[in-house]
Amino acid sequence: MNRGKNGLIVSFLALPLGLYSVFVLFPYCAAMLFAFTRWSGLSSVIRFNGLNNFIKLYNDEKFWHALSHNAIALVILPPITLGLALFFAFLFTQGTRFARFFRIAFFFPQVLSVVIVAVVWSFIYHPTVGLLNASIQAIGIKGLTSFPWLGDSRTVFGAVLGVVIWQSVGFYMVLFVAGMGSIPADYYEAARIDGASPWVMFWSVTVPLLWDTIRTAIIFIAIAAMDLFGIVLVMTNGTGGPSRAADVVPTYLFSTAFSDGNFGYASAMGLVLLVLVLVLSIVSLRFTARESFEY
Amino acid sequence: MATITSPRKAAQPQTERSLATRNVIGKTLILIILGAWAVIVIFPMLWSIMTSFKTDQEIFFSPWALPKTPVWSNFSRAWTTARLGEYLLNTLLVIAPSLFLTLLLSAMASYVLARFEFRGRMLITYIFLIGMIFPLFLALVPLYFVMRTLHLLDTFPGLILVYVAFSLPFTIFFLTNFFRTLPKELGEAATIDGAGQYGIFFRIYLPLAKPGLITMGIFNFLGQWNQYILPNTLMITNDDQHTHYVLSQGLYYLQAKQFYQSDWSGLFAAVTIVMVPTLIVYIIFNDRIQRGMTAGAVKG
Amino acid sequence: MSTEDEKGVSRRKFLKFAAITGGAAVLVACGSSPTTTTSATSSAATGATSGAATTAADTATMAATMAATTADTATMAATMAATTAATATAASTSASGSMPQVAAEAMNPLGLQAGTVDGVFFAGGFGDDYIKYAAKLMQQLHPDTTVKTQSIQKVQEQLQPRFVAGSPPDVIDDSGAGLIAITDLVRDGQLMDLTPLLQAAALDTPGKKFQDTLFPGSQDSATFDGKPYGINISYTISGIWYSKPAFDKAGYTYPKTWDEMLKLCEQIKKEGKQSPWTYQGKYPYYIYGIVWNMLVYQAGGNDVLMKLDNLDPSAWSDPAVKRATEDLYQLWDKGYILPGTAGLTHTESQTEWLKGHAVFIPCGNWLENEMKTLTPPDFNMTVSNVPGYADGKGDANAVNASGGETYIVPAKGKNPKGGMEYIRVLLSKDSSKYFAENVRAIMPVVGGTEGAKLSEGMKSAVQLVTDSKGVSVLMNFPNWYSTLQKELETHTGELMTGKLKPADFMTTMQKAADTVAKDPDIKKFKRTK
Known part of the structure; x- marks a missing residue:
């Protein structure tokens, strides 16, 4: 089996790793070095700054404030998003009517440009002509007339997370559907002969066999929860929301780098974020590492 | 969770009829859930396409209405x-x-x-x-x-x-x-x-x-x-x-x-x-x- | 030249400016009105030359170039005159038509040499046609110069690497959402001191230096520690907007003082048909940069704003700041603001206002162009000053006007003289007129709207400038200190939604200002007038 193994490993890894090193890893490592400097990002004058940026970061309330929002997202997003995605993917294997139509439709939010997403949700959350306030009124709940969902520090982050879930469910659903595609039919056949209900089959066949994909999805969504850059930027128009109530680390980092002209400090944040997410990924990879099924 | 049935129980003949109705109810329920989500995801897509046929004034003055006449320009x-x-x-x-x-x-x-x-x-x-x-x-x-x-x-x-x-x-x-x-x-x-x-x-x-x-x-x-x-x-x-x-x-x-x-x-x-x-x-x-x-x- | 003299000059200039714009509508009917012709008088020539020679940064080289090329310029002027007829058709995309005639001493006061000018320009609301128009103009003026124009959207993202590499362009329109903070470039010594440009002869205003053709105060926001590091090529006038016909129909009169404003708001609220106010909720800039700063000025005069700019440790507890903040807060406290305003973007809130849901909205004179496709006919939006105090220290007619759309010339560019020359051409009367007519905005150029047609809203804005007699209000610290600006943005938003009481607003902002003052990493700026 392993004849010519080493040659294959080297030749298959060389090109991807080479490209990746030159165009991604090298620039990223260079950027990480800026974390130890004072650099405006605009000149070749780069002053070495030791750990000063990190000390400043430790005492920076705004950074912790932003990080706390990422943490909230990290708790909320995975169960809801992956739960829904898995649920939908499962339903599609149940011979549901219109499955093809649903599968296409559920992916729509992924196809929509971020500009559109921002505008359409801005209208949905709109205080006066918004659909959300209209539906709340239709149910008969008063007292929320003209409530500004994106203009109130108590609701803005929740409103943004709602959009994230809406948008990402389709993505994970497609991942799961693809993963389910590689599960051999005999397993279901066997389970069916045993008289298993669809729900039991889901838990005893689909989930275990899909476990590797689910793990991947968990890592993806954890990384996404620690990011949220694009969506927060467009939903709060770059301000981080009222009282910065929707500010996340990447948006704070972005404004530090670009509007404050402090690339060194921003890079320090980037590095801290990187370490946090790496640790998180390694932990969750270990944590979820259960014996994946051997066929 | 209501749909969970152990394999053995499901195989029992006397439950077959109730299982069938349950199946119908289950399927309808599934369709309703899927349909609801479909509306949530399709609507913005249709809205954005529809909006591209409107004038600026129509977009902002009546965001949810259909365009009076489609603006191809x-x-x-x-x-x-x-x-x-x-x-x-x-x-x-x-x-x-x-x-x-x-x-x-x-x-x-x-x-x-x-x-x-x-x-x-x-x-x-x-x-x-x-x-x-x-x-x-x-x-x-x-x-x-x-x-x-x-x-x-x-x-x-x-x-x-x-x-x-x-x-x-x-x-x-x-x-x-x-x-x-x-x-x-x-x-x-x-x-x-x-x-x-x-x-x-x-x-x-x-x-x-x-x-x-x-x-x-x-x-x-x-x-x-x-x-x-x-x-x-x-x-x-x-x-x-x-x-x-x-x-x-x-x-x-x-x-x-x-x-x-x-x-x-x-x-x-x-x-x-x-x-x-x-x-x-x-x-x-x-x-x-x-x-x-x-x-x-x-x-x- | 003393300060007093400058004021005298500026006052006259503004009167002239007003007279010109008043007759603008009539003039434009004539279509291609003849552009100002200039004759080369020797006295003006020597004046300009000596002016340039005495003040230029790289005086030696420039003076030498000037002397050497004097003979050349004369012939060039002749050539220009000869080619004017030919170029008229080429440039006929503009309403004004032909190439302006240029006096010999105004041909090349900066000593531009043959070569390429590499220009990179932010293309936003103004588009880029006016940029290309000026490039064409410059190429006609200097046939041996090639002007490259490149339009971009995110200035920092796209130009940052070129700055770091030490190969920036020769001239940049540093504007838009992704602009490079000029303070950062100044701190790093990346920008040309534009004094030579300001001292050079104006292109088509005979006998004037470039700087004397610009509106007074229009370049203040691009001046750092007294040195001009940028040129603002647009001039914006801000105030409170309302629909004139609707306002008159309801029988309202525009308030003269803030107290009257609050009374009118009470009346509007009682009538119950519309809310008195709305603002661009997600961007509290419109409140602090248009309303709050004016109230502070009206209460305490320029000195208080200067204290704020200079990060004075007691600035935020000044009685004028207190009065302005408390009075502004009344809008929220008394329920005069359209419910839900805090959740609206600029377009959305301005739409609510156009629909008649609110009577007043603060904005700059870009409002008209920005909302032109949404504005109902006969809305006739009009702008007035923020009403102040009968017993205040500020000039009641002072206008909230400032320069914007800043052009910069990088110090390390290959052809900085070319960059400066481009700005000189861009801010000529000819190009200003093109700008006024095609972009529907104003360049801070005296006589720049000569013969151009102005809208009703623009006319009311220009009227404010005329009435101000040259007194404009300036608040610089948000431009100087981005961190402080963000704090102000956040806390103004909180003030306007009742999350922060005026007293807390003041202490919070003082703390933020103190933090900036203490931070050694932030370059500080001062102003003394």
């Missing part, structure tokens, strides 16, 4: 202002090779990472992970210098290589797990039949990985199609012809413009034009995934 204005025609060709010239390379290189790396134990395997996995986490915009300046040194600034091959490099981590991460789920025995059997390592990959596993490759193809197509940060920095043409600009840059231009000079209808039209190809690609390839997975589907 939004599209022609968007087409010319954002130079979409020119940029479409550029985008295709970049994306076609870059997608092919992304999938091929990722599949190679993933296959090796998934199937062989060797020293440094986990390290390589984590190194690829870095590319998914660190904020891209902090690394733009060093990347620019790399590209300048290699004389790749403002060239299609340069952008293609960068796209491939930036697409690798995500794609490899997914495909590694995908290859891991493919049965080992096939490879072993082939080895006995005398197939070489390369032959096993190209003739056996690569075709088997089709659903995964197509899925990644879709995601990377979307990502590269909409990517603007990279071309924005790396594809600066120093004359007015803008010959190397890609679609997302044209769209970006319109977006920047409307921020100051409202032309929402034009912007929506442009976004619709840019979106339609992605939609078509998804619908076509979605069926391919479907074909790949029917083997595993259960008629319940």
